[in-house]
Amino acid sequence: MQYSWQYDEFxxxxxxxxxxxxxxxxxxxxxxxxxIVAESQQVLEELAVGKADTLIDFGSGTGTFVLEAARRCRRVHAVDVSQAMLHLARYKAAQAALTNIEFHHAGFLTYEHSDDQADAIVSIFALHHLPDFWKSIALARLYSMLKPSGQLYIRDVVMESTNPLSHIHTFICNQERAGGDFLREDAEGHFREEYSTCDWIMDELLMRAGFVISRKTLVDGVIGTYWCTKGELNRE
Ligand SMILES: C[S@@+](CC[C@H](N)C(=O)[O-])C[C@H]1O[C@@H](n2cnc3c(N)ncnc32)[C@H](O)[C@@H]1O
Structure with a gap:
């Protein structure tokens, strides 16, 4: 259900x-x-998805991950709030002659999944676009779209609670070294304007939504990766 006071994810x-x-x-x-190609292949390898599986990618961007996923899965749903991103991803899929990707102009809060429940849901550098309360709503929606014991993979900017400002500063310097002014400004804008959260908040959001965190890494205190499975929800 959509509410007039719902967060505008578009x-x-x-x-x-x-x-x-x-x-x-x-x-x-x-x-x-x-x-991005190598990291997508590695994630898909670890998810061990195959020809019978359905996967959803939230915040699919330019489509690199969904193209790789489509080579292994039965069907892939690419969900993004940006028409421009979807346009490029569709073009790349057509060039690669991949016909098992469905593109959806929607987001975490608005996508309605009408296919079979998914075997895996992936979201890479996208969840931070939502404020924390709305992340909790998004995760509950993702939970309902997954098969029992289905897998959720999340990678995003997430801050370790020890020395967060120093980690952020180092990260921004590293980005500048990798890509000059463009990546420095990109990283600065991220921390100034976007909604990346603390890792302990992310842990709690995932667990309260019903996910079991099977593995978590936090690289350089700012890049969080979560491997989760759909657990049983205790509704008491
Ligand atoms: C930083 S890009 C990440 C793209 C890709 N996943 C990657 O790994 O490169 C963030 C993407 O999330 C999309 N996005 C932003 N808010 C969203 C939302 N509420 N629901 C779904 N996608 C969203 C943006 O349009 C953009 O394509």
Whole structure:
């Protein structure tokens, strides 16, 4: 159900991914500090998804992950609030002749899943677009879209509680070294304007939504990765 007071997830927070010129430079600018194809393949390998499986990617961006997922899964749902991102991802899927990806102009709070419950849900560098309360609503929605024992993989900027300001400062310096002014400003804008949270809040949000965290890493005190499974919800 949508409410008049619901958070507007289609409005840009931080970088404006509705702007086609931002989208055009996305893959090249991220290549300065990450290999998105290699990291996607590694995640898919660990999720061990196969030809019978359905996967949803929230905040699918330029589509690199969904293209890799589509080569292994039965069906992939790519969900993003940016039409410009979806446009580029659709183009890349057509170029690769992949026909098992469904693209949805929607987000964590608005996507309605009408396929079978998913075997896996993935979201990479996207959940921080929502304030914490709305993250909790989003995670409850993701929980309902997953099969029993289905897997949830989340990677995002998440702050360790010890020395967060020093970790953030070091991260911004590293980004500047990797990609000059562009990546420094990108990182500064992230912490100034977006809703990345503390790792202990993220832990609690996931557990209260019913997920079991099977593995968690926090690299350089700011890049959090969560491997979760859908657990039993205690509604007492
Ligand atoms: C930093 S990009 C990450 C893209 C991709 N997952 C990656 O790993 O490169 C964040 C993406 O999340 C999308 N996004 C922002 N808010 C969203 C929301 N509420 N629901 C779904 N996607 C959202 C943006 O449009 C953008 O494509």
């Amino acid at each position: 409005k840009s927070v931080g970088r404006d991914y509705s702007n086609p010129s931002e989208v055009k430079i996305y893959d090249a600018s991220h290549a300065d500090f990450r290999d």
